[in-house]
Amino acid sequence: MENTDFVCIPGQRLYLADKQHISGCGTYERNGYIYSTLAGVVNVVKEERSSIIEVHSTKEQGIIPAPGDIVTAKVTIVTQRFCKCVIKCIGDTVLTRPYRAVVLKEDVRATEKNNVEMIKSFRPGDIILARVLPVTEVHTYHLSTAENELGVVMAYSDSGSAMVPVSWMEMQCPKTFIKEPRKVAKVVPEGF
Incomplete structure (x- = not known):
């Protein structure tokens, strides 16, 4: 059974990159592994034949009003x-x-x-x-x-x-x- 919804830090190795695990939002793939690009919560989105590994930031929203918005x-x-x-x-x-x-x-x-x-x-x-x-x-x-x-x-x-x-x-x-x-x-x- 896979460990889902855990907290990670940038650069942390999350999963083996294979047919069952695909790099998604907030992650990248290097040397056969999926790594986190940011601090946040790991979310495994299960699809038919594979799972997409995503990381969602726990940081407060960074968008602010800008002139013209x-x-x-x-x-x-x-x-x-x-x-x-x-x-x-x-x-x-x-x-x-x-x-x-x-x-x-x-x-x-x-x-x-x-x-x-x-x-x-x-x-x-x-x-x-x-x-x-x-x-x-x-x-x-x-x-x-x-x-x-x-x-x-x-x-x-x-x-x-x-x-x-x-x-x-x-x-x-x-x-x-x-x-x-x-x-x-x-x-x-x-x-x-």
Whole structure:
């Protein structure tokens, strides 16, 4: 019986490389043996006639927001000049730890920047799509929702219902039919 799901270190010899054991993700083959390329947990994926040897890192996720990335964030505080957010995802990758971010009043829309009212664009609890701007402050990312595809993608009404967009600047509660102002993202279906 094979020993599976054990912890290894980089360079550790794991298995004999033969027809029954094939090198997979996080491993390499040398001189007839399979070795680990990183510290982590060995996982043996059994297939019909062989087993693929993989190593998955136990380290914390290494991905961080970079300028130009599209991120998903949750609005936490809204003031007259900015809103504070917590970045939850980068693209399709869910983060293991949140990152603090801010959307400044001038970065909400591409036009009519002076007429933007933050409370009419975002509310605490809203989920937004935003683009990461170049870093100017340590420990805080600056975000922009100035593109049509960026802005609020999910919001909840006072009654707790998920609101639906009715225009580029309003969302409506499906239960009470009350409309609330938001900077609504124009969500584009995949493949377009």
